[in-house]
Amino acid sequence: MVNYNLEDKVVLVTGANNPSGIGAATARVFAKEGAKVFITYYRTSPEHYGVDYEEAKAASEPGMPLYHYLRTKNAKEVVDSILTDGGLADSWETDLRDPDNVSNLLDRVESKFGSVDVLVNNAAEYRNNDSIDTVTAEDIEGIYSVNVKATLLLISEFVNRHKRYKKKWGRIVNLSTGPSQCFVGQISYGSSKAAIEAFTRSIAFELGPLGITVNTVAPGATQTGYITIKAEQELIPT
Template sequence: MIDTRLAGKVALITGANHGIGAATAIALAAEGAAVFVTYKRLGPLNHPAYPETYDRARGGGADDVVQRIREAGGTAESAEADLADPATPKVLFDQAEKAFGPVQILVNNASGWLSDTFTPAERDSFGRPIRPVDAETHDRQFAVDVRAPALLISEFARRHIERGASWGRIVGLTSGGPEGFPTEVSYGAAKAAQENYTMSAAHELGPYGVTANMVYPPVTDTGWINEEVEKAARTHGPLRSVGQPEDVAEVITFLASHQGRRVTAQTVRMY
């Protein structure tokens, strides 16, 4: 049995009411960490290309996640928060510290995902609606996927250094990144920026005992996978399969663990 040495640690996880965030909260809690779950209820996409269950998951709270953790003997609290508000990161850290003590593990999982393009196309290859890149798509995407993670990392770093701590973990989620992301161009660009902030954090905070990494999940069934997407996923990549949120949560847990102590400034690509 591997001792991850996460018992008693405190984790703050964004976007954790469903999908990868929820799976990560459950996985870290199973290793003994106290988890503070944040989320934002989102309106339905209302499009046949997206399963109805996905709309329900996006629009739900985190009560089920917290209850599942507690029933398994773990420790969890939750708070709804709008990461597009620059005041939110400080509030979340205050709330997490009040509940459990100083945050030692930060997982930047939440996304303001949208689909936009430089072309005149109105649908992507899976029939999902897309829109032209404009100030609104840029600002909405970058507020949640770039500014919020940057401010959360900054708040994490400030408090970590001020209290003289010597152990910390930062993990972000990415997709697309520097190589571009056709039909999701603002999303890809935002993730590339988040990667850069995280790599800078790895180098600047390493002397303070903090590791910082990004995880690039495979196509993961967080509820949005329809038949066309699944078929495409099974024809590409070395494993030719669709991942599950728990698969990604296991990698995040490793990076947060004692076993991952020498892994930093990396983007871990999953297939």
């Protein structure tokens, strides 16, 4: 069995309240490796994406209604699952679109577990009508403020504290998406993920001498509650 040397490392995972999501799965794996996991998240209403709340709440099968209901949950279910398995975890809800919340978040993590060793930037925003003929200024701002601006500010705050505490080891993992370079129908979202991949490369060169590695993970279609059973059968080879 591989020892990843994560015992007692402090890990911050953003966007991990969906119990079926990538962020939640990431948090659970780190906790199983002995890390102290802090989850941050921001709940969004189904109506924001054109889905009726009652329809979303009643959904029993994967699809957009169920997915948007899962996004209304706080992180208690995820945290409790980690605690039940003997891990350490805590959470805090905050809107990362507000730059002031970035330093507040790191302060809160430090007061609970100590300084952050591993930063996983998983939080992301998307919009339904993100084609070039329907995209709006509000859509672009909403997506880029989370996917790009908040990610960069979190990395900057993480690095400044790394230097302040004279740490020699750190890890940053940024979440992108498989079709980031060509995402038809998701112009702003796809390009925001392409931006993440671009600045990850630049930041990796800057931070290597500090003992910090910076990488991007770009998953393909992942069942986080939104892929219908029919679509899942078509996507997964038999």
